[in-house]
Amino acid sequence: MTASACENQAAKMLEALQSDLKSLCMETKKRYPHIKDSCEEAIIKVRGASMNPQSSLSQITSQVLYPLVQAAETKDAKIVKLSLSLMQRLIVAGVVDGCSGEHVVETLWMLMEAGVEELKVLQTVTLLLTTNPAIQGHSLAKALVLCFRLHFTKDATVVNTASATVRQLVSVVFERVVAEDAPTQTTTTQQQQQQHEEMPRGEEGESLERGGAGGEVNFEELKVRSASPPKTLHPAAADAYLMFQDLVQLVNADEPLWLLGLTEMTRTFGLELLESVLTTFPTVFYNHPEFTFLLRDRVCALVIKLFSPNIKYRASVPASVQQATPLDKPYFPIAMRLLRLVSVLIQKYYPLLVTQCEIFLSLMVKFLDGDRPMWQRGLALEVLHKLATQPALLHSFCTNYDMKPHATKIFQDIVNSLGAFVQSLFISPQSSSPGVGGGGGVGGGGVGSGGGQSPQLLGGMPVGPGVSPQPAFFYRGVYLPLCVTIPTGQAKSSYLEMLDKLEPPNIPEGYGVSLAYYCLLDIIRSVHLVMMGPNALTEGSSEQYSPTAEERKVHEQLVNSAWCGLLAALTVLLEACTDEAATESILKAIQTFASLAGKLELTTPRDAFITALCKSCLPPHYTLTVLNNASVAASASAAAASSSSSSSAVGRGHQRTPSQEAQQQQQQQHQYYDAEVRHQVVAVGTALATPSLPVGAQQGPVMLTNKNLQCMRATLSMAHCHGGVLGAAWHLLLTTLQHLVWILGLKPSTGGSLKAGRSTAETNAVITTAVIADLPVLSSMLSRLFESSQHLNDVALHHLINALCQLSQESMELAYTNREPSLFAVAKLLETGVVNLGRVEVLWRPVTNHLLEVCQHPHVRMREWGVEAVTYLVKAALTHKHTPPLKDNQAALTHKHTPPLKDNQKLQTLLLSPLSEVSLVGHPDVRQKQLESLLHILHSCGELLHHGWPLILNIIGAINDNHSEHLVRLAFQCLQLVVTDFLPLMPWACLPLTVDTAAKFGSQTQELNISLTAIGLMTQELNISLTAIGLMWNISDYFYQNQEKLRASLTPDSQVFPDFPGVPNMPPFDKLWMCLYARLGDLCVDSRPAVRKSAGQTLFSTIAAHGALLHHQTWQAVLWQVLFPLLDKVRQLSDSASTDKVDQGGKHSYPSLTPLETFPVPGALLLDFIHTAALSKSNEVSLAALKSLQEMLQTGRGATPTPQHTSNTTTNTTNNNDTNTHKHTHTYTHTTPYTLVRRCDRQLEYRLEGLAHHRI
Template sequence: MAFMAVLESDLRALSAEARRRYPAVKDGAEHAILKVRTVKLSVIGLSCLQKLIAHDAVAPSALKEILSTLKTHAEMADESVQLKTLQTILIIFQSRLHPENEANMAQALHICLRLLENNRSSDSVRNTAAATIRQAVALIFDHVVHVESLPVGKFGSGGHISRSSSVTGDVNRSINNSDMNRSWEHEIVSRGQSLMRETLTNAGKLGLRLLEDLTALAAGGSAIWLHVNSLQRIFALDILEFILSNYVVIFKVLVPYEQVLRHQICSLLMTSLRTNAELEGEAGEPSFRRLVLRSVAHIIRLYSASLITECEVFLSMLVKVTSLDLPLWHRILVLEILRVISTVVVVAYLYPYHGFCVEARTLRTLFQNFDMHPKNTNVVEGMVKALARVVSNVQVQETSEESLAAVAGMFSSKAKGNCVLEETKLIPTVPFSSAIYYGNVIMDNKEFKVFLMIIAIPTGVLYVGILVSFSCIEWILDNDASNAAVLVASEAHAITVAVEGLLGVIFTVATLTDEAVDLDSPRYEYDPVERYNGKTTVLCIAMVDSLWLTILDALSLILSRSQGEAIVLEILKGYQAFTQACGVLHAVEPLNSFLASLCKFTINFPNEAEKRSAVPSPGSKRSEALVEQRDSIVLTQKNVQALRTLFNVAHRLHNVLGPSWVLVLETLAALDRTIHSPHATTQEVSMPVPKLTRESSGQYSDFSILSSLNSQVSKSSLKLFESSAMMHISAVKSLLSALCQLSHQCMLGTSSGVGLAVSQKIGSITFSVERIISILVNNLHRVEPLWDHVVGHFLELADNPNQHLRNMALDALDQSICAVLGSEQFQDYVSSRLQDISHEMEAGDSQLKLLECSVISPLRVLYSSTQSIDVRAGSLKILLHVLERHGEKLYYSWLNILEMLRSVADASEKDLVTLGFQNLRVIMNDGLTSIPADCLQVCVDVTGAYSAQKTELNISLTAIGLLWTTTDFIVKGLLHGPTEGKETG
């Protein structure tokens, strides 16, 4: 317009100068002024026309004439007129003049396409034309949805997707979003073909013609209806990708659209996905490959239920690409499809599409349609193996340590919510092209922020890497691909994508498992013997059986090689989620394998290389450094994190662990020994991210880690065994059985020797016995079904040749018997018996009799079943403690006690006779009132036996005196029968 204004001014000056002498020149100049002013008038006229259309002041019948006028103006070379023309066309699509016939629709779109592809158009005109076409397509398909009376907002993935700080958050958000669409999806599935329609309205036909032409243009052909011979394939494919992701319901309900999708669009994408030949032109450009993969992702995520064969082909091709010798950027693009939400950090609005590893509904559908179908390919298993293969390759990469450090940095930044480090200076060792640079980047005609990550490598070199998903790919392409910094950043990006993909699968399985049992995660309060047989449960079990080994191998590898706190915690969350799912589903082998792997990370035994390079930490004593390296035990903060996860699993799966308790208990016993071992040290590891707690020196001391572990084990272990009071009774039995099994395993080989191995075994037995007592004490309210488990093991332990173990068993038996007799439950039984409540007497007496006899009888069994003097003496000491503390509560077990003491009187060992008589004196002096009347005769007989024994004269004389005491008690009972009888009854 500025040029036109200057030209008009010059023509006016010429006309004024030639007005008198050269009238012909004057007339020519004025005629030219009129032509020049036509551009300005056109702009004004188009503005007026826009206002009229926007206010519905134009009749629909005038649309054909308006489009003809706009076509003429679009051919004008003036930029302002072209821009006004594009604005007017967009307003037409937004108004009541929206084209309703093929001719008008094709002409309106043709005008925009002509301006887009015209080489003489300016950049602003081409950009505006592209934006106008995108908006026009959206308006056209919105109109189709409205006219065809289709549900609004169903299935479309539109909108901007933000990236959460963890894979768990992505899965939860995915589930919430998919729940909103589930009802309509269920309706389509349940009603099947009855909901789909063959016939189309006029608007539907127009949309179909547009879709067919866009597909042809994306394939490199010509658009017959739009009268366009060629169009940038990238632009056409971008429009198709937008339609696929935002108008799913059209393809779900309208059969003609579904046919175009199946036969034309899928064929286009399959051809474009091929990698076995050199692709020329646009098809070989990264931006085109990216769009192809995004479109494939939409089809798999949104249409897998109806396009089963096509999705199988797509998934097989994607999995194959990950193992081919292709550029790293290409493989990363595919990994982006196979993992969780596409963006690693920010700029989620740049490429708003989902990967489908965290799409629980999608993954479920894929597994049902393919892996569970014997005639189809195991595509989900293939996806997981592809992701695991990327993680496993870290073992053979020359830059593996640098890449792992970068991966740890990525996870750390994401966990903190920070995607950019404070460092802003460009490192000159990494060349940047003029198109991509630190700060801003122009992509798809839009400006976005690009963030760099500064990676500190142990060698002291600084590397630069981009953390913006596909921007990373663009950056790599514009730089020297052999550069070490680019290689490290790319490898780290690939590993991060793969790890997050595996974690996404894990959390999806866990979420589906929660749904299968219809319980709220993470607590599982139900009968452990109950098994679930629903369809979702069968699906989850099949998924676990198919995927667990691959996932475990990959995660255990990356966990063993990683030191960053954020990545370790994220992987351990995956361990916990998958282990809990296996427990709920009663998948024993995967459960035990994940538990065993998790237990391994609670304690480290250094390999030979680590031993040779080990450096004592500042907190280590000099004497400890002299210990043989084969005896050394290395502890790190990873142990604390793994231990916390192990306790979480044990708490949440206490009702279903069953025999798997042994794995947990073996680990706790080993840690208990390790923490108190003089050989325990800590491993100094340089880490690129902050640890849990750091000293001012930036390193851990032995004391801090050992103290932390000791606190973790003590508090969590105490809480775990205290919580047994709330477990199902069968779960408590399983826990006791596991403790007994652990103790029994260690009992072998402890009869002789005093070496380190024997000491460790005795330590494990001590751990087991202490925990058995703890469980018993916390379950006194239901001790009856547990008592035989406890006492049986103690009796077995008391028969061990090792003196230390025998003493341990006797102490444990003493504590257990006294704990039961001193419990509130036992006291309640005694109180009910003394109160003589008639209607409860029979049941109460039966329970009390069984409990009391089962608690006391092990002492007689212990005494009579062994020839060991110290064990027999121990059983008598326990009986003495019982009589002194709880003798007045006993009633039904006196016969067993007296018969046991009667057998002691015949013993030849003086110490045993002395202990037996001490028990008898307590009974005769303090317990006669508690003894039933029918046992008094037995009591007199036992006392007579001690008076007749010849081992100790003083005992015989004292026993005679006790007989006089008994006589006095009986006489008083005869004189005051009713009162005393009631007291003793």
């Protein structure tokens, strides 16, 4: 404001002052001439001041005030009013100094005692103290007493005005302290709080601290009550200290020390003032140790004293505060204000009052006891709800009490008392007694004869179709409505705000249970925020939990302290709740707490909450041993926890006597039908048999309500969102889902998903139209649950797989007793495997090993789904793109498949091994599915399986004569496809196995056509066209055209090729042909003539066409290990055939053949064979021998041709072999091994022709 403006304002004020003084002069000139004279003098002074701008009005204030004081002393209402108006003008002008202010206060005190213009007096006092900080000390005290005394007059208007004035002036006194501290304050309130939090308990007030004025505070001196302020305080703080001290004195019914003259004070008003100061000015108490001392030593003692009615002292209460005398009965106005004050102390001053708050909380918990009036319990619940919404406070409670070895577990007691309170509300109303003080019944949660009755019994209650009932809790015949709605994380008080009530209010029915319900939800919310951080509830926040070691200890204690009471209350509320939205809130709270326990690896609370969640999905009477066992374990843990706690709430919530157990069993059926009344039945099905249920025992029809399905969805959500922390609890959860799926009639389909049965007869379930549309949704949720397993880490995934395997094992045990098993676990193992193929090494062996066990089960449906799962998994894994996963899939990022599947031998072997192990199963239906899948694999991804051919060929070759014609045909289809399409892709090491596999089909006896075709397949490797087998030419061309490639790739691997004695250095390529010749030789003596003939022709043609590819030394092996042994077998078989044909009892007259190794040269042995055959009784054999001898003699006379690699021609090429021929004694030995082989071929051919018409 500019100087000229100030001058103008001052001039106007002086002019108005003159006018008012003139009015006062006119009013008093007749009756009070001395006042008139004083007014005139004052007018002159004011006029002089207005004419001299340099003079100050404050210099003449005393002269102006003098007639005003005189006027007030007249006690004439009109004159006093004028006088007070002039005083107010001076006060507003700011010209009243400390000395003048004392005169004003004295004048006002006189008017107060005289009862004149009381409202104007209050108005003047307010102006004086709010605008003039110079009024301090005694004057300030007198002004405050003046207002207090006017508060207790009989005029209601004055009382109300005085009440407002007192509140305002008390605040003004503390505002002065804040203003006084502002320029010199160097420590923020937050820093002060931190210092107090770090102060060890028990040391509060025992040391010297620096006070507000810079001196050392001696708390021993402060303990002595005095009217003198501490020397360490500045003036404004000193006044506030003395005023606050007297307020406590007055509430405690003691004489004031500074507010002298105050003769009466109501405790309710005093508590309101204390609460107002403590609520508004916490900085003063944190910044000044003197005020902190008042708080600890005086206020807390007062609170504990006022708590005492009907509450016994605790042993831990300090002796200094055990001086109160309990009153006869609690008084609502005081109890309500006391709890408001306690709420402020705990919320705003907890760091200063750690020990005292322990006492407050312990006493407040007692307010929830069953013998308390309901209004008292309601007030305590409102305070507890305020505390429950503050995560930092709960964290402090746990740190300072529950974690200390010898302290009361306050947080645990709070939660347990809430649990016991909730349970007590649902006790039958007949056994409850009226509350004290007319505040409503204890058990029913309200007043009136209708309290606790079911809705059908309440007059005017809208029930029936089309009516939306009020949200409520209905349990064991007790009906309690949910009568308030409070937003999550906020506290809303009703009865703590009833400052105008003198009598206890009637608590509405259901108010107690409603508040307890919100308290429980907010406790879980706060614990969640403590653990996961303040942003945990914001959308998109991370669920990563990585605490320090100290933080983890606190979090574990929070969960351990809270879970028993929470579980006791929430299970009852969940069962009793009739409202869908409230049920959803309870279910989310249970999920949240279970996940928090899971993150901390606290298995007992986690499993207990998951068990509660699972039980809510099933009807009350449903027998499920695994859930009952989990409940017993939880009860035992809860009982142990309650024994270590000062509260017995959990014991009441979990422990039952045998008689109570029996009573509960008797009530189960009644509760079941109770549930039907409260909730719509949406599905009726049969119970799934369990191993614990005796064989032949039948459970009745199972009815599921819409609430059961709501709980099922919550269970699915729990598993979907928190699967990573479930651990062994997966088994509980999956068992429940399996039973629900069975009841609803959902059956597994391709890929492991579940679908509703096509007919009622197929499912034995009756589904209402209300839920038919939900079945696909539930099925989709189930599938998404297992799809989400791809985001689990490896440990969590193993927990899931182990639970599914355990569940499947139970179903297998059930099926052994010829009871219908559930296929849920097998189907979901498949679904889990398919979505986690990105990390196939982690899950493949445990999943497939169990599925292979299922494949061997005698129950048809069981093994059908076992082999379906195995084959589906193998097919999916082989077609899966085993490439590096996306960055957002952290679970699979550690399982990158390099090299890719085509070049990854380890991965191919891993994936195909389960399919190969199915060959050990003897059930034909399983083998059929195996071969069908193999055929599919060959068609879809055979070109990728470079390293998997040994397993594939073993699968094909595992089919033998003991299998059905259909299986043999199916396996042979696979073999045809392999030989036709995949020989170029096959590594060389698989070629002998391919030959062996084909030979196995040649020797099998199921069907002749397949045997002949298998022989043709082998001959296709030999580049000639002597048979009518369709695939021979293509394969012959491949081997012939790729002989150089094969020679280069083959290595002498002893594990691939058999030993060929006598030829130690046989080339690998020759060994490959030797394998072929040996297998063909075996088939030449088959028991079926057609097979023998085809095998012989193939062997001879092969040697003739491709014998030139062999090395010289290999021919010795061909002779001695293939042809001569074959001649020996043929001779023996021909002898047997001729004997059977000519003389069944006769015997050959010639001695048996000399052992082969005794013959010095092959030629001699060949002649011996011819000689023996020529003397055979069989005309056909004898004739063949003579023909062979004739050809041998003719060949011996001529030149021996050199073998050529291009054809089987024996032309008349004149090739001089003199330089390459050994000199032998006998002319018939002048031959090469190739020539001998040709002769042996001819001899074998003739002998086989002789046997062609004989059945061996």
